[in-house]
Amino acid sequence: MNRPTTSATASQRGQSVVEFLVLSVAFIPLFLLFPMIGKYQDIRHATQMASRYAAFDATTRNDIQSVDGWKPEAQLADEVRRRFFSNSDAPIKTNDVAGDVDANRNLAWRDPYNNPLIARFSDVGLSFGNGSSTHAGGFSGASDSAPFNRVPLANSARAGLQTPGIYTANVSVKLANLPAGIKSVVPFDTIDLSMQRHTSLLFEPWSSPSPQETENRFGRLAPVPTAVSALSPIIDLGVGLVDMFKVRPPEFGNLQKWRDAVPQDRLKPVE
Numbered sequence: 229m230n231r232p233t234t235s236a237t238a239s240q241r242g243q244s245v246v247e248f249l250v251l252s253v254a255f256i257p258l259f260l261l262f263p264m265i266g267k268y269q270d271i272r273h274a275t276q277m278a279s280r281y282a283a284f285d286a287t288t289r290n291d292i293q294s295v296d297g298w299k300p301e302a303q304l305a306d307e308v309r310r311r312f313f314s315n316s317d318a319p320i321k322t323n324d325v326a327g328d329v330d331a332n333r334n335l336a337w338r339d340p341y342n343n344p345l346i347a348r349f350s351d352v353g354l355s356f357g358n359g360s361s362t363h364a365g366g367f368s369g370a371s372d373s374a375p376f377n378r379v380p381l382a383n384s385a386r387a388g389l390q391t392p393g394i395y396t397a398n399v400s401v402k403l404a405n406l407p408a409g410i411k412s413v414v415p416f417d418t419i420d421l422s423m424q425r426h427t428s429l430l431f432e433p434w435s436s437p438s439p440q441e442t443e444n445r446f447g448r449l450a451p452v453p454t455a456v457s458a459l460s461p462i463i464d465l466g467v468g469l470v471d472m473f474k475v476r477p478p479e480f481g482n483l484q485k486w487r488d489a490v491p492q493d494r495l496k497p498v499e
Contacts, residue, residue, distance in 0.1 A: 264416065267337055267345060268403070268423075271313075275399050276425040278312040282354060282397035283427035286363065298363045305354040308399060313352050339406050340413075351402040359398070368394040400424040439489075 282304060289299040306325045310318055314326040315334055326332045326349045337345045346352065356366030403421045406413040467475070 272423050274312045275401050275423050278308045279397050279399040279425045279427040283429050308354055309349045309352045341407055345403050347404040353400045355398045357396050366395045367392050394428050396426050396428040398426040
């Protein structure tokens with residue numbers, strides 16, 4: 229048996245509907261902007277990864293150890309734009325440049341009205357150090373790098389190490405505002421949001437172009453293996469006599485056994 233609805237119950241239901249509508253007006257725009265905040269966070273993460281790529285690329289392409297020297301700044305900037313700010317399935321190809329077309333864009337980075345958050349790929353910038361446009365400006369001054377020259381690289385010159393200081397790569401992204409005149413997107417229509425991330429490395433502290441060079445540097449810092457190598461035949465004979473020549477001698481002072489050698493069948497001949 230259904231009980232008749234009283235006027236008090238009907239009034240409570242009407243009040244609940246009004247409260248829901250009032251809260252909807254306040255919270256629905258906020259809920260609609262939640263995906264935008266997530267997209268901004270995703271772009272921020274890509275910016276950080278792009279700065280790491282640019283900084284670590286310099287450890288392999290530079291004027292200290294690399295035969296080819298520095299990678300051209302324009303080429304590195306194009307690689308950053310294509311590999312970190314274009315479509316997620318973009319192939320990694322040499323001299324591949326991202327164009328301002330939807331086929332090259334990350335389709336997830338769009339506003340609620342289907343406009344790209346990165347209007348032009350030129351809005352992604354690459355700089356070095358304190359805003360320099362060249363790799364040479366990416367290094368900190370001598371006074372900043374002095375602590376690293378004292379500790380732990382006190383014998384850097386003796387070991388043949390170059391310590392130009394701390395190298396910094398910066399990546400910045402200027403994001404497009406949301407369409408103006410729509411109250412629900414305020415203040416994202418005039419915020420002029422931009423992001424910048426940087427990665428700093430102590431450049432070229434111990435890298436070397438070959439295992440032989442590493443052994444030479446170590447030998448200059450710690451000449452003990454060189455001295456032991458001269459006595460190696462006598463030591464090997466003594467160890468052999470004790471072990472009745474059934475155990476292989478320890479090869480004191482020989483560092484070649486620690487080399488990471490690539491098998492010859494895995495090397496591609498230079499044409």
